[in-house]
Amino acid sequence: MSSKIDFIKNNLQEATLLSLYKNMLKPRLIEEKMLILLRQGKISKWFSGIGQEAISVGVTSALNTDEYILPMHRNLGVFTTRNIPLYRLFSQWQGKMNGFTKGRDRSFHFGTQEFNIIGMISHLGPQLGVADGIALANLLKKNKKVCAVFSGEGGTSEGDFHEALNVASVWKLPVLFCIENNRYGLSTPSNEQFNCKNIADKGVGYGMENHIINGNNILEVYTKVNELAISVRKKPRPILLEFKTFRMRGHEEASGTKYVPQDLLDFWAAKDPLENYQEFLKNEGILTESIEVSIKEDIIHEINKHLQIAFNEDNVSPDIKTELKDVFKKHNTLSIKPSSSKKNIRFVDAISEGLKQSMEKHNDLVIMGQDVAEYGGVFKITNGFLEKFGKERVRNTPICESAIVSTAYGLSINGIKSVMEMQFSDFASTGFNPIVNLLAKSHYRWSQNADVVVRMPCGAGVGAGPFHSQTNEAWFTKTPGLKVVYPAFPQDAKGLLIEAINDPNPVLFFEHKALYRSVYQDVSENYFTTEIGKASLLKEGNNITIIAYGATVHWSLEVLEKLNNISADLIDLRTLQPLDTETIYNSVKKTGKAIIVQEDSLFGGIASDVSALINENCFEFLDAPVKRVASVETPIPFDKGLENQYLGKNKLEKSILTLLEY
Numbered sequence: 001m002s003s004k005i006d007f008i009k010n011n012l013q014e015a016t017l018l019s020l021y022k023n024m025l026k027p028r029l030i031e032e033k034m035l036i037l038l039r040q041g042k043i044s045k046w047f048s049g050i051g052q053e054a055i056s057v058g059v060t061s062a063l064n065t066d067e068y069i070l071p072m073h074r075n076l077g078v079f080t081t082r083n084i085p086l087y088r089l090f091s092q093w094q095g096k097m098n099g100f101t102k103g104r105d106r107s108f109h110f111g112t113q114e115f116n117i118i119g120m121i122s123h124l125g126p127q128l129g130v131a132d133g134i135a136l137a138n139l140l141k142k143n144k145k146v147c148a149v150f151s152g153e154g155g156t157s158e159g160d161f162h163e164a165l166n167v168a169s170v171w172k173l174p175v176l177f178c179i180e181n182n183r184y185g186l187s188t189p190s191n192e193q194f195n196c197k198n199i200a201d202k203g204v205g206y207g208m209e210n211h212i213i214n215g216n217n218i219l220e221v222y223t224k225v226n227e228l229a230i231s232v233r234k235k236p237r238p239i240l241l242e243f244k245t246f247r248m249r250g251h252e253e254a255s256g257t258k259y260v261p262q263d264l265l266d267f268w269a270a271k272d273p274l275e276n277y278q279e280f281l282k283n284e285g286i287l288t289e290s291i292e293v294s295i296k297e298d299i300i301h302e303i304n305k306h307l308q309i310a311f312n313e314d315n316v317s318p319d320i321k322t323e324l325k326d327v328f329k330k331h332n333t334l335s336i337k338p339s340s341s342k343k344n345i346r347f348v349d350a351i352s353e354g355l356k357q358s359m360e361k362h363n364d365l366v367i368m369g370q371d372v373a374e375y376g377g378v379f380k381i382t383n384g385f386l387e388k389f390g391k392e393r394v395r396n397t398p399i400c401e402s403a404i405v406s407t408a409y410g411l412s413i414n415g416i417k418s419v420m421e422m423q424f425s426d427f428a429s430t431g432f433n434p435i436v437n438l439l440a441k442s443h444y445r446w447s448q449n450a451d452v453v454v455r456m457p458c459g460a461g462v463g464a465g466p467f468h469s470q471t472n473e474a475w476f477t478k479t480p481g482l483k484v485v486y487p488a489f490p491q492d493a494k495g496l497l498i499e500a501i502n503d504p505n506p507v508l509f510f511e512h513k514a515l516y517r518s519v520y521q522d523v524s525e526n527y528f529t530t531e532i533g534k535a536s537l538l539k540e541g542n543n544i545t546i547i548a549y550g551a552t553v554h555w556s557l558e559v560l561e562k563l564n565n566i567s568a569d570l571i572d573l574r575t576l577q578p579l580d581t582e583t584i585y586n587s588v589k590k591t592g593k594a595i596i597v598q599e600d601s602l603f604g605g606i607a608s609d610v611s612a613l614i615n616e617n618c619f620e621f622l623d624a625p626v627k628r629v630a631s632v633e634t635p636i637p638f639d640k641g642l643e644n645q646y647l648g649k650n651k652l653e654k655s656i657l658t659l660l661e662y
Helices: 014-039 053-062 076-081 086-093 126-141 159-171 199-206 218-234 262-269 273-283 289-312 320-325 347-361 385-389 401-413 425-439 442-446 490-502 551-562 581-591 606-621 640-646 649-660
Strands: 147-152 175-181 209-214 239-244 342-346 366-369 394-396 418-421 452-458 483-485 507-512 520-524 536-539 544-548 568-572 575-577 594-601 627-631
Touching: 014 053, 014 076, 014 086, 014 218, 014 273, 014 289, 053 076, 053 147, 053 175, 053 218, 053 273, 076 086, 086 289, 126 147, 126 159, 126 175, 126 401, 126 425, 159 175, 159 199, 159 401, 175 199, 175 218, 199 209, 199 239, 209 218, 218 239, 218 273, 342 347, 347 385, 347 490, 347 507, 347 520, 366 401, 385 394, 401 418, 401 425, 401 452, 425 452, 452 490, 483 490, 490 507, 490 520, 536 551, 544 551, 544 581, 544 649, 551 568, 551 594, 551 649, 568 581, 581 594, 581 606, 594 606, 594 649, 606 627, 627 649, 640 649
Parallel strands: 147 175, 175 239, 209 239, 366 394, 366 418, 418 452, 452 507, 483 507, 544 568, 544 594, 594 627
Antiparallel strands: 342 520, 483 575, 536 568
16 A cells, blocks of 8 residues: 655664654654543543644754744643653643643643653743744854744734744844644635735745745655755754644534545545554664554654643642732842932933833843934933843844733743833724733643843823824733832832832833823832732821822822812822722821812723722711812823823812811
């Protein structure tokens, strides 16, 4: 019987040829066992890669074990070829502690630094940008390593695919984009996903080398990827690889394959990568019946043994303290006191100074953002940084917020801190997915911190209209796993930014644009830190508590200066997540009245949560209802008169007086 695939040995040793066979057989036998367990209700879901093992195994075999691979949910062969103990995989799929996510996620939604594998999230596309970050770190370290990232043909329809390829091409990143052309994205055929003949053709538009590989031919996959990996290590660059293959089972087992024509299934069944390769090895006299039986017996024994270990393992015992603790990586703040030597500078200068001193402190810290290099950023905060720190560390980015957030996460995975500048906080909407699903959830899911600061120039008062004026902190304070900092003064801005960069967790750092050049303060000249999560009591009084942050602190100061007979506590929150509830409660219990001021529109903002917390924890001390002051429930208008009407500032004085008179 002849093979339906043309295998060429390419001078490979018999040991290598047999190793590739074993590595394909193992995931196949595991999958067959999993399908039985699925029918028995012992696992909850399964995404089958049967018939596609050659791609996972071939790519993984071609890379060194210290090089990162970013697989998808059908790439079991990546995990098994990296020799992850099977009981750990089985425990992962059963949601047990010996898995990789402590029961917090399923399937292959995990990573493991031990095996240099970074799993995907269900949103697919950001995985490609994460590979960019890992590859960028490799490039910066000059370690001559390549990384490989997987996606299916459906994922190439996502914007993240195009952003990631563009960034990789512009920056000449050493990454292999491995696209498995399965022919169907769930039930949607390729001709309804894209209108080009080959996915590889998409690389042309990005000036990227590209290749088409028979994804069912293990020898072609292994030899070609090995050849390219060697080349990329010597000459860093991205390469787009399209693996022609077919998904023989449903998107997941419950989906079935009724939407697939039977003749198509039959055609690809005849091209089964394992069966054809097995036949080839037998014809070559490399694989005998006895060797085949011995290999299968060993793998089946290993599967059964490790399954029993997983079955015998206790279920996760829920503990709320552990769950909350694992949202963030533990960070012991190294308190560095501000110096007595100060100079009077603007808010914008304090940000720039904190960033510059952090670049000096952390010699591999990377700044990324649109126009941050030669131009110095639209607010000139990084002006002069390029000359001082060089183009490798101060990186202009294409206009692709999603890919750059993902890249920042990839840098963190590979051990490098980064600060990403959102040119305007409004633009975070196009980077929202990786912020809330990669940065925020990473440490909780698989103990990988996201050492990323996203700078967020924000706020109204500068006549910039609906797309450059939002103060959108409420989008993120709702998301566990993100720290949200929002200073009002230059001294705080510098100290908090330095501490945000030191913190190994993701921090969104809001900087109000209207304060940049209007607020001055004597700022310590040294490198110092200000603790995140601690509010500042700016004024002390007995009759009312005013709680504010950002520009609203200055609104409140103006009102108190005008109404100088008011005895008020004025709290500058400085940090919105984590929130300093102790300072809030102590003040409200003393004054009996509280008013919370935010620039954002009222509904769903931070003021609502602070109000609820006060009602729940200080109710018996209140002498009046908690009052909120916020802006109008419209987008932010451009015209100065309309903008002034929009802002809650014009309601603040009356609201304070009304509350005092209650």
